Amino acid sequence: MKTSSGSPTNKKQVKSEGHPSGDDRFKALDRTMKRFNFEKDSLLEVLHDTQEIFGFLSDDLLIYISTHLRVPLSQVYGVATFYHFFTFEPLGKHNCIICRGTACHVKGSDVITQALSEEFAVPIGKTTEDGLFSLTTARCIGSCGLAPVAVLNGAVHGKQTPQSMITLVKDVLEQETEVLEQGEAG
Amino acid sequence: MTLEKLERMAQRERQRQEKFERRIFCCISTACLSAGAGQTINALQEAVDACHCKENDVEVVQTGCMGLCSRGPLVRVEDKSAETLIYADVDVDLSQQIISKHVPMRKLTDESIPEEMQELRENLKKARRRKRLEKHILGMDSPFFAKQEKIVLRNVGHLDPEKIEDYLAHGGYSALRHVLQNMTAEEVCDEILRSGLRGRGGGGYPTGLKWKSMHQEESETKFVVVNGDEGDPGAYMDRTMMEDNPHQVLEGMIIAAYAVGASYGYFYIRGEYPIAVDRIRRAIRTAHRNGILGKNVLGTDFNFDAAVRIGAGAFVCGEETALIHSVEGKRGMPRMRPPYPSTSGLWGKPTIVNNVETMANVPPIINRGADWYANIGTEQSKGTKVFALAGQLTNTGLIEVPMGISLREIVYDIGDDVPGDAEFKAAQTGGPSGGCIPHEHLDTPVDYENLSKLGSIMGSGGLVIIDSTTSMPEFARFFMDFCVDESCGKCVPCRVGTIQIRILLDKIIAGSGEPEDLNKLEDLCHIVKDTSLCGLGQSAPNPVLSTLKFFLDEYIALIPAQEPA
Numbered sequence A: 001m002k003t004s005s006g007s008p009t010n011k012k013q014v015k016s017e018g019h020p021s022g023d024d025r026f027k028a029l030d031r032t033m034k035r036f037n038f039e040k041d042s043l044l045e046v047l048h049d050t051q052e053i054f055g056f057l058s059d060d061l062l063i064y065i066s067t068h069l070r071v072p073l074s075q076v077y078g079v080a081t082f083y084h085f086f087t088f089e090p091l092g093k094h095n096c097i098i099c100r101g102t103a104c105h106v107k108g109s110d111v112i113t114q115a116l117s118e119e120f121a122v123p124i125g126k127t128t129e130d131g132l133f134s135l136t137t138a139r140c141i142g143s144c145g146l147a148p149v150a151v152l153n154g155a156v157h158g159k160q161t162p163q164s165m166i167t168l169v170k171d172v173l174e175q176e177t178e179v180l181e182q183g184e185a186g
Numbered sequence B: 001m002t003l004e005k006l007e008r009m010a011q012r013e014r015q016r017q018e019k020f021e022r023r024i025f026c027c028i029s030t031a032c033l034s035a036g037a038g039q040t041i042n043a044l045q046e047a048v049d050a051c052h053c054k055e056n057d058v059e060v061v062q063t064g065c066m067g068l069c070s071r072g073p074l075v076r077v078e079d080k081s082a083e084t085l086i087y088a089d090v091d092v093d094l095s096q097q098i099i100s101k102h103v104p105m106r107k108l109t110d111e112s113i114p115e116e117m118q119e120l121r122e123n124l125k126k127a128r129r130r131k132r133l134e135k136h137i138l139g140m141d142s143p144f145f146a147k148q149e150k151i152v153l154r155n156v157g158h159l160d161p162e163k164i165e166d167y168l169a170h171g172g173y174s175a176l177r178h179v180l181q182n183m184t185a186e187e188v189c190d191e192i193l194r195s196g197l198r199g200r201g202g203g204g205y206p207t208g209l210k211w212k213s214m215h216q217e218e219s220e221t222k223f224v225v226v227n228g229d230e231g232d233p234g235a236y237m238d239r240t241m242m243e244d245n246p247h248q249v250l251e252g253m254i255i256a257a258y259a260v261g262a263s264y265g266y267f268y269i270r271g272e273y274p275i276a277v278d279r280i281r282r283a284i285r286t287a288h289r290n291g292i293l294g295k296n297v298l299g300t301d302f303n304f305d306a307a308v309r310i311g312a313g314a315f316v317c318g319e320e321t322a323l324i325h326s327v328e329g330k331r332g333m334p335r336m337r338p339p340y341p342s343t344s345g346l347w348g349k350p351t352i353v354n355n356v357e358t359m360a361n362v363p364p365i366i367n368r369g370a371d372w373y374a375n376i377g378t379e380q381s382k383g384t385k386v387f388a389l390a391g392q393l394t395n396t397g398l399i400e401v402p403m404g405i406s407l408r409e410i411v412y413d414i415g416d417d418v419p420g421d422a423e424f425k426a427a428q429t430g431g432p433s434g435g436c437i438p439h440e441h442l443d444t445p446v447d448y449e450n451l452s453k454l455g456s457i458m459g460s461g462g463l464v465i466i467d468s469t470t471s472m473p474e475f476a477r478f479f480m481d482f483c484v485d486e487s488c489g490k491c492v493p494c495r496v497g498t499i500q501i502r503i504l505l506d507k508i509i510a511g512s513g514e515p516e517d518l519n520k521l522e523d524l525c526h527i528v529k530d531t532s533l534c535g536l537g538q539s540a541p542n543p544v545l546s547t548l549k550f551f552l553d554e555y556i557a558l559i560p561a562q563e564p565a
């Protein structure tokens, strides 16, 4: 960072040699930390990038970050758990986020969440046992004019009903089983 | 040197745009995209290509929000020799009809065109005969558009947010240039003060005063932070501004930095807004490349640079002291004020925090003058306010109205009433920190003072309409749930109080409340309000208090009748 800020920088920079597991993704993480000069106050940015690279924050990752940024592990854990954005469990292969912001709430988004949870036998905020499908919620996706809103695998769907969402999710999951069956047959 | 270059860029882009006989704008904001604007813009472009127009006949432009999100995808046709039209709900089929109506098809010898295009051309000819189009025209004189006044959103929906040339061609960065060339920092502070601009992040503190006090701080290092955390669920004004006209926010930020004497700034943007993050980052990069950011801004001796910080989903981080902790990479917990951030902010240095919309108001004020701005609005609330109009209304979307407009006009004229048989019940402003305004107060002028008199707040601009199907105690519990989740836990009244309020609400809603529970509820609300550390706790009881005030009968109806002893 080229700022003239009074932010504390680590004087002795840790030379990173990747992770003993040899996992290449750690190299990307190292690059992120390097970009921030291993500054302690880049912790939040580093956590963001880590989640983007690995999908979730495991204990191992938190320890790795703590060592390299020289921030006490308790602090890394404290920051990571403070923010709702970070998750400590891997998400399912397909992910459905239902908005429960005010606009979506008054248009019945909780009915949609409930219906999906029952239909696909997955508790809200969790992933199915086969790891295929997660059902999560969000605080406003910023498309309130189209309430109720859901995001399925990154695509925003507006003006949904429980039935339309169930159909959308079913379609995605059916394609998944088709792929699986073809794989077994072939 | 830089100035001339920018002027040339603006000139060139203006000339380029003026050459076109007609320009067709397609909104690609999140709302329209989820309604299929991606296919729409492709269909428009393909159809235009198939027409084989003469050079400079037509251009398809991707642009930002045109306001009426519930009717997206929206397409606007600007024709030099015809009236400007906006079409709603434009799917692929309608796109073809639009092109066949507005764009002349050039005759070609058949051999020269590939087969697919031949087919599309036939289709376009047929499309001309279909009659669906008329129904999709939105009248520009309809109350939805006519009652609005656009200052902040003026260029949103008119330019390509990813092109700095387009912003320049619309007069972009002229305010910054004027400030750097002709005004001292004090003069900028005074101008903003005189305009009467107040913070749009919710508090409504006079922006000029904030800047002035920061200007007077003696410190080598000062910071500017733009608050793009937009925590109110049900609102997306700041998101739209950052996504659809990022340079206007950036320009406001640089002017602020000049006025207060800061040399570095941060955009703090909600993690849930990846497109906004991307657009602001891109805007910073292009501004850098063109000498608008960095060393010697626009060739003067003023230096300023900016970076983006991404929030991670904590409502309390919208609060300025919590936000500062979060930028420093810590847990986003608020602290006692004073000292205010303008004395001790980021890393202990003087810092101003301003909302995205506040910053976006700055360039127009400089360009058109404080007097012009101070003429709009009411005695104590000047200018306009952007609202995200949502909930049970026919027209939902993003609107900008002059301060002092009545809620009635917003609900019945702009919003075109509640759809179906249901009836309007209340307007909720300010999200989890605000309150509900019932029918009998619909004539209240919308400004900071009047809304707080009613026990609500202006807030950042969420405006959710509820109809008779919503139960008010349950609605209050919805917000209390939110506050329980979002309380950071630092102070006891907020951490414990919000939970106790929710437990009481649960009990009442379950039908096992006792008459004195309502008094208890009210007392508890006042305790939390009066003793919490930060704005979150201090305003968390508002939704309960305002529904108790205006909809007490709904609470009483839930309390079982007492058997006479």
Ligand SMILES: Cc1cc2nc3c(=O)[nH]c(=O)nc-3n(C[C@H](O)[C@H](O)[C@H](O)COP(=O)(O)O)c2cc1C
Pocket: B198, B199, B200, B201, B202, B203, B204, B205, B207, B227, B228, B229, B230, B231, B232, B315, B316, B317, B318, B319, B320, B321, B353, B354, B355, B356, B358, B359, B460, B534, B535, B536
């Ligand atoms: C709980 C809480 C949440 C807030 N959220 C936001 C927000 O999302 N965006 C915002 O601009 N200001 C928010 N604020 C207000 C900020 O603390 C601060 O007053 C504002 O950013 C100052 O900018 P302004 O003067 O331009 O309004 C929030 C305040 C509180 C107490």
Ligand code: FES
Pocket: A099, A100, A101, A102, A103, A104, A105, A139, A140, A141, A142, A143, A144, A145, A147, A148, A149, B233, B234, B235
């Ligand atoms: S409330 Fe659901 S998108 Fe905003």
